[in-house]
Amino acid sequence: MGSYVLRRVLQMIPVFFGTTLLIFVMVYSLPGDPVTALFGDKAADPAVVASIKHTYYLDQPIWKQYLHYMGNLFQGDFGTSFTGRPVSDIMADAFPVTIRLALMAFVFEMVLGLALGVLSGLKRGSIADTLVLILTLVVISIPVFVLAYIAQTVFATNLGWVTPTVQDSYDLTQLVLPATVLGSLSLAYVARLTRTSIGENLRADYIRTAVAKGLPRRTIISRHLLRNSLIPVVTFLGTDLGALMGGAIVTEGIFNVQGIGNVLYRAINQKEGPTVVGIVTVLVIVYLVASLLVDLLYAVLDPRIRYA
Amino acid sequence: MTTVIENNQKNDRLEVGTPLLEVKDLHVEFHTRDGIAKAVNGVNYSVAAGETLAVLGESGSGKSVTAQTIMGILDMPPGKVTQGQILFRGQDMLTMGNEERRKIRGQKIAMIFQDALSALNPVLSVGYQLGEMFRVHQGASKKEAKEKAIELMDRVRIPAARQRVNDYPHQFSGGMRQRIMIAMALSLQPDLIIADEPTTALDVTVQAQVMDLLAELQAEYNMGLILITHDLGVVADVADKIAVMYAGRIVETAPVHELYANPAHPYTKGLLRSIPRLDQKGQELYAIKGLPPNLLKVPAGCAFNPRCDVATDLCRTEIPALHHVTDKDGKELTGRRSACHLWKETLHG
Ligand SMILES: Nc1ncnc2c1ncn2[C@@H]1O[C@H](COP(=O)(O)OP(=O)(O)O)[C@@H](O)[C@H]1O
Ligand SMILES: [Mg+2]
Numbered sequence: 001m002g003s004y005v006l007r008r009v010l011q012m013i014p015v016f017f018g019t020t021l022l023i024f025v026m027v028y029s030l031p032g033d034p035v036t037a038l039f040g041d042k043a044a045d046p047a048v049v050a051s052i053k054h055t056y057y058l059d060q061p062i063w064k065q066y067l068h069y070m071g072n073l074f075q076g077d078f079g080t081s082f083t084g085r086p087v088s089d090i091m092a093d094a095f096p097v098t099i100r101l102a103l104m105a106f107v108f109e110m111v112l113g114l115a116l117g118v119l120s121g122l123k124r125g126s127i128a129d130t131l132v133l134i135l136t137l138v139v140i141s142i143p144v145f146v147l148a149y150i151a152q153t154v155f156a157t158n159l160g161w162v163t164p165t166v167q168d169s170y171d172l173t174q175l176v177l178p179a180t181v182l183g184s185l186s187l188a189y190v191a192r193l194t195r196t197s198i199g200e201n202l203r204a205d206y207i208r209t210a211v212a213k214g215l216p217r218r219t220i221i222s223r224h225l226l227r228n229s230l231i232p233v234v235t236f237l238g239t240d241l242g243a244l245m246g247g248a249i250v251t252e253g254i255f256n257v258q259g260i261g262n263v264l265y266r267a268i269n270q271k272e273g274p275t276v277v278g279i280v281t282v283l284v285i286v287y288l289v290a291s292l293l294v295d296l297l298y299a300v301l302d303p304r305i306r307y308a
Numbered sequence: 309m310t311t312v313i314e315n316n317q318k319n320d321r322l323e324v325g326t327p328l329l330e331v332k333d334l335h336v337e338f339h340t341r342d343g344i345a346k347a348v349n350g351v352n353y354s355v356a357a358g359e360t361l362a363v364l365g366e367s368g369s370g371k372s373v374t375a376q377t378i379m380g381i382l383d384m385p386p387g388k389v390t391q392g393q394i395l396f397r398g399q400d401m402l403t404m405g406n407e408e409r410r411k412i413r414g415q416k417i418a419m420i421f422q423d424a425l426s427a428l429n430p431v432l433s434v435g436y437q438l439g440e441m442f443r444v445h446q447g448a449s450k451k452e453a454k455e456k457a458i459e460l461m462d463r464v465r466i467p468a469a470r471q472r473v474n475d476y477p478h479q480f481s482g483g484m485r486q487r488i489m490i491a492m493a494l495s496l497q498p499d500l501i502i503a504d505e506p507t508t509a510l511d512v513t514v515q516a517q518v519m520d521l522l523a524e525l526q527a528e529y530n531m532g533l534i535l536i537t538h539d540l541g542v543v544a545d546v547a548d549k550i551a552v553m554y555a556g557r558i559v560e561t562a563p564v565h566e567l568y569a570n571p572a573h574p575y576t577k578g579l580l581r582s583i584p585r586l587d588q589k590g591q592e593l594y595a596i597k598g599l600p601p602n603l604l605k606v607p608a609g610c611a612f613n614p615r616c617d618v619a620t621d622l623c624r625t626e627i628p629a630l631h632h633v634t635d636k637d638g639k640e641l642t643g644r645r646s647a648c649h650l651w652k653e654t655l656h657g
Contacts, residue, residue, distance in 0.1 A: 203383075204426070205421065205423065205426040205427045206426065206427055206428055206429040206430070208381050208427070209419075209421065209427045209428065210429070211380075211413070212381050212413055212414065212418070212419045213413065213414040213418075213440065213441060213444075213492070214410050214411065214412070214413035214414030214415055214444070214445065215414075215440070215444055216410065216444070219440075219444060223432070223440075224429055224432070227431055227432075228429070228430070228431055231431075301431065302430070303430070303431060303433075303476040303478075304430055304431075304476070304478050
């Protein structure tokens with residue numbers, strides 16, 4: 001087990017370098033000159049441009065820029081954005097917002113998705129089951145931004161329960177609607193996955209054994225059926241936590257949530273290398289750690305799985 | 309050593325020979341996309357306390373479906389009991405309420421399945437799965453249940469039971485897993501155990517050990533045993549009587565040695581001839597020609613007629629009843645019946 005974890009952590013190193021390099025190259029190859037763009041329509045003084053480029057190391061070839069960036073990174077310095085703010089400050093502001101948003105979406109998809117999945121899995125062919133199937137299909141087939149606009153129209157414009165966009169990103173109640181929209185797609189997947197898994201396990205031999213043992217129905221469901229059925233769902237949920245943070249970009253944009261999604265969007269538009277690379281790197285690490293935790297959790301849930 | 313079994317010795321233990329279970333004219337069908345498959349068509353059999361009934365027949369003949377119906381674990385739908393009674397100690401289980409039925413399962417009638425690996429829950433320890441019987445049915449504490457699980461594992465001769473009680477099913481060998489299934493079935497000392505091909509999934513060397521253990525425990529606790537198998541070789545030593553099934557019907561019943569010595573149905577004869585024997589080494593093994601019938605369209609008349617060497621026109625039109633059979637002098641042979649128009653020729657010819 002310990003050596004497995006160590007191996008997985010070591011595997012993260014090449015992934016880390018690969019990702020940062022890739023993002024670096026991609027930002028570098030975006031069209032347009034970021035520094036000239038800073039001046040907008042005004043004509044830029046070539047001397048000023050040159051000096052800014054020098055401060056941000058932009059006058060160097062890309063491999064030198066990368067080495068310089070990585071060198072700083074290992075001293076805990078994520079670099080500075082064009083506004084002069086350290087990237088680490090920007091992330092310290094934005095990440096908590098996105099983490100809250102993602103966690104709320106996660107709780108929403110987990111609780112409701114599991115409940116709906118178990119309900120429809122146990123009562124296959126019932127009205128409730130059909131309803132769950134149709135609703136989840138609708139959610140899956142509608143793009144997130146359409147869903148977001150529908151939610152805005154219904155809950156803000158028609159019902160007036162909330163403002164269409166978020167005014168204060170640190171106010172949890174204002175994040176409820178964006179979190180619901182963000183979690184809805186995964187909720188549909190969780191519900192369907194749970195339903196399928198329960199349906200398969202219901203037919204399993206060991207459930208038949210449990211019935212033959214004379215166990216009461218609720219014991220069969222809670223002790224024998226759910227535990228087995230939830231293994232694939234837990235795996236999905238674990239990987240999804242990382243995906244939700246990355247997936248928040250669209251939702252954050254629509255609802256004006258000041259999280260990393262919004263920051264990243266702006267940074268890409270302005271070709272702000274350090275900000276983009278910093279955020280993406282942290283996201284990748286979150287994702288890698290989450291999937292390692294999922295694999296370990298998997299071994300806890302299913303004793304047949306052993307890592308060596 | 310006091311065993312679990314002795315600890316919860318029941319006072320309503322039946323005398324040897326008291327009727328335990330009677331299946332009467334049982335009909336079960338499956339409603340499938342292709343039509344109605346009549347899997348069980350009027351099965352009758354009975355088991356008494358301390359008695360072993362072997363149910364024999366090729367795969368697909370309805371042995372398991374009958375057992376599942378007795379146990380109340382038939383998949384419904386697609387399965388449906390259309391006719392018949394299953395009397396347990398005189399009470400029809402098919403008309404009982406769910407809760408009453410549940411209290412019989414595990415406590416009065418227990419079942420052993422063919423594939424212990426899939427029949428045991430993969431994510432729960434064997435100790436938990438054994439102890440669960442005592443926790444649910446007798447309100448035992450976690451600790452008591454575990455102790456009883458260890459005793460049971462000892463009883464079915466699993467080495468180092470105490471060290472292995474927290475292991476999971478996949479950590480045991482096939483034979484050990486089947487011993488755990490046997491221990492589980494035995495845990496509450498039921499009146500009747502139904503073992504559905506308990507040794508089919510095991511290595512030949514292990515088969516005999518498991519079979520011996522089962523027979524030994526059955527005799528010790530005076531239980532009724534229904535032993536389902538498609539292997540005539542397995543049952544010779546342990547069974548008292550045999551019921552041979554074909555296409556959802558009983559085609560012959562007999563005390564075990566009489567059936568071996570003198571079958572009264574061509575199908576049984578064919579089955580006996582297809583057992584490999586040492587003195588026939590080198591000779592080609594006999595096999596009954598043809599295949600078991602498709603249950604969606606069972607042949608008219610005797611279902612076995614297309615595969616039968618002696619079938620007549622009568623066999624192709626009229627379903628034979630399960631006749632009592634007599635010896636050459638016309639004296640009825642107790643316990644012997646045959647569903648063949650030509651039983652006389654088969655038995656005496
Ligand atoms: N769940 C089911 N759904 C449909 N058909 C079934 C089901 N279970 C059994 N059958 C049918 O019933 C027939 C008898 O099966 P079974 O009792 O399992 O045979 P066996 O004698 O080998 O134990 C088979 O032909 C099978 O196709
Ligand atoms: Mg079978």
